[in-house]
Amino acid sequence: MQPEAVSASTTRGPEGSRARPGIPGWLATLVLLLPTYGWLFIAVLLPLCTMFVFSFMNATPMGKAPIVFTLRQYQVFSTQPYLLGIAWTSLLMGFWTTFACAVLGFFAALALARATIGRTRETLLILILLPFWTNGLVRIFSWTMVLREGGFLDDVLHWVWPGAGSIGFLYTRSAIVVGLVHGYLPYMILTCYIALVTIDDAIIEAAASLGARWWTILFRILIPMAAPGLISGAVLTFVPVLGSFMEPRILGGRVGVTMGTVIEDQFTQAFNWPLGAALSFTMLAVVLAIFATFSGVLRRGSGAVA
């Protein structure tokens, strides 16, 4: 990709000005777009297509077993109905995580955008992103130390109120949501922040001078105007949370069974790639269906940007 980019840029340099009429515009556009689309093709489209083909096979195409194409993998929700329960749990967990991220992220971004200026704002933004640079596994394991019975959370409670019982809630769904919210909150803060800083101070001042109370300003001005940020943040959070497997496995213990862990098991333990692929594509269809349902809201949101 590098050489193409270089050659494309040299044609636009002063030396290439004589050769310019020789290169049609469409060719230059094509050459410039090639790296991006080539990369997307190799890194996204090709693996996706391979997995799509896998999902119709009867067995993982390795070894000597003959491969037969079948729709059997897609019937798994009717042959193994307990998967429906797992899918529902995963969706609920996705909704709760996204909701918590939206509330926390929006107010954090609001504080960042409205209550700070200049250097302080930049420093705070960096401080929010800083924990994001550490490995996700490390952060999740740290949560196990905080949340377990007799862990850090209990220590703090006993320091404030000696003799209290344990409030550790490791190995519950709430623990998984806490871990997921911690992991995906920065996305929400960033998207909301970008939407909020573009709001003109004059609008809020005008509303306040006309007698609007803080909740009116929040619900009639700030949230509608920051909706594109909230929506893109929600999409960025909801989709990966639905497929997450590390957080449920480590923080969920017994209850940490989600679509993500089921799919991961198919690839790592059961060596049943076709079933894993079929489950992934079913989840993808569900996600697309959810987005299609809310597409009206999404379009209105993106319209607000334009």
Next chain:
Amino acid sequence: MNTTRRQTLGLIGAGALAAATSSLLSRQARAATKITVLNWQGYGTDEAWALKAFTEKTGIEVVHDYFSSEPEMLTKLRTNPGVYDVVLINSARSQQAASEGLISPIDFSKVPNATGLSPELKNHANLQLDGKTNGVSWVWGITSLAITEGSPKPDSYAALGDPAHKGRVALFDDAVTGVAIGALLSGQDMNNPKDLAVVTEKLKAFKPNIKLLWSSEDEWNKAFAAKEFDLSIFWSGAAVRSKRNSKLPVEFVVPKEGGIGWLDSLSVPATSTNPDAGLAFINYMIDPDFYFQWATKVGAPASANAAAMEKLPADDLNRVIHKPEYLKTMTIQSALPDDRREAFNNLWQEVKAFYAA
């Protein structure tokens, strides 16, 4: 005689060729005592001190090639005939390898140390094909129960469902192990349980007790150190490490139904060019002196050689945990056909979903 330059060159060339051939031949003669071992990396056969001692004793030089999964090991045997002289095979795969003609039957007269092998392991059905033994049992281990020291010892896997351990049990997140426990508990063959519905029922009955499903030794150690559970399914070798290295108060118990065993064996590929040297190396690998050093200096699983185990000090954890009587009740994991493996996996997913609900 008018020798042309071309003839001279030809003569020189022929001479060089002859010299090269003779040196090649002599190298081949020396190379007759060089063998290639195929194994996991860092799994006993490639200890530098051991190889040095072996070469000094026999004059056989040992080089290694490694695999990172069992299917890869089989592929390497299939696609590189003549390259390997010794290969490590999980006994569950031995029959498959033998029936494909990848490994040859063992001539035990060339493996004098084999007399010390525990009979249960030496002639295990996994290693047999058409009445011939195709591998030398090397090391073994058990998956069974681990309990906090000082607690009453469970005598059956039923303890996993005992209300006395409510919310204090950890299981290993593995389909084959899960099914094996349900099968042993319902008196079935864990390698081929006929009634999977009963297995599912037995496993689901543990639900009120299950605190955690662990998937790595590290995870087990952390949770056990934090007193998350009292009773769990655990590996014998890992129990030795937890006790020795992490000083955790854990006791390994094999209940009356017997442990879930695994057995690794060493075989000679059918295409080996040096089968005798390969057998000599295998003989050294089951030598009690080698095992003593490996187990005490480096750390090793239990040896299939009873004489080697007896050489360990009586209070050695490895010896204490891997009691010879466990071999009598232990069932060793054998090969699973694809459809059975899939059924096991589906069963385990269903059980896990039930635990989570």
